[in-house]
Amino acid sequence: DTAVSQTPKYLVTQMGNDKSIKCEQNLGHDTMYWYKQDSKKFLKIMFSYNNKELIINETVPNRFSPKSPDKAHLNLHINSLELGDSAVYFCASSQDLGSRNEKLFFGSGTQLSVL
Amino acid sequence: AQTVTQSQPEMSVQEAETVTLSCTYDTSENNYYLFWYKQPPSRQMILVIRQEAYKQQNATENRFSVNFQKAAKSFSLKISDSQLGDTAMYFCAFMKHVGNTPLVFGKGTRLSVIA
Numbered sequence: 519d520t521a522v523s524q525t526p527k528y529l530v531t532q533m534g535n536d537k538s539i540k541c542e543q544n545l546g547h548d549t550m551y552w553y554k555q556d557s558k559k560f561l562k563i564m565f566s567y568n569n570k571e572l573i574i575n576e577t578v579p580n581r582f583s584p585k586s587p588d589k590a591h592l593n594l595h596i597n598s599l600e601l602g603d604s605a606v607y608f609c610a611s612s613q614d615l616g617s618r619n620e621k622l623f624f625g626s627g628t629q630l631s632v633l
Numbered sequence: 634a635q636t637v638t639q640s641q642p643e644m645s646v647q648e649a650e651t652v653t654l655s656c657t658y659d660t661s662e663n664n665y666y667l668f669w670y671k672q673p674p675s676r677q678m679i680l681v682i683r684q685e686a687y688k689q690q691n692a693t694e695n696r697f698s699v700n701f702q703k704a705a706k707s708f709s710l711k712i713s714d715s716q717l718g719d720t721a722m723y724f725c726a727f728m729k730h731v732g733n734t735p736l737v738f739g740k741g742t743r744l745s746v747i748a
Contacts, residue, residue, distance in 0.1 A: 566735050
């Protein structure tokens with residue numbers, strides 16, 4: 519029973535293509551996130567959603583568009599892929615942003631390679 | 634803005650020995666959470682230990698313990714009886730207690746446990 523699952527695990531594509539990464543959590547959490555891990559392993563927040571509403575949008579290009587159809591899902595769509603988008607993308611969830619039991623559960627990551 | 638600094642990019646330790654990973658952070662908040670996450674070669678992000686800033690007692694989880702020095706804004710991780718399976722990247726992370734802020738990560742320390 520995977521708590522936070524994201525697909526695909528690997529994605530290889532050409533520059534200029536549009537691709538999506540899906541994420542689902544079965545923990546009943548209210549908040550979901552997308553993080554980007556670059557080639558130097560640095561993890562940085564991209565977006566977070568609380569109950570389907572966008573609450574954090576870091577300085578991410580407009581080509582990245584998150585979609586949350588319900589609070590258990592947060593998908594990431596990327597238009598016009600560029601070489602610099604190559605990274606590992608992690609989905610995560612938490613019970614309630616700022617709750618006293620706060621901790622993040624992560625998916626296993628999607629390694630995106632743009633050629 | 635909060636920042637998290639891990640000053641040791643790489644460390645190594647002999648199996649069964651003890652190793653301490655350093656982490657310092659900068660914040661003007663009084664209430665917050667601190668975390669250590671482990672990322673083995675499988676890429677999965679695994680929560681190792683969590684500390685609430687309002688608790689003076691250092692958190693422990695089996696062989697893992699922290700030395701939390703709030704005044705010094707220091708949060709080091711001690712791994713006792715190191716095992717080969719502890720080989721991984723270790724990330725220190727900070728989260729504010731309230732407000733819509735996600736985890737802020739340090740740049741990580743690559744730990745190698747040597748047989």
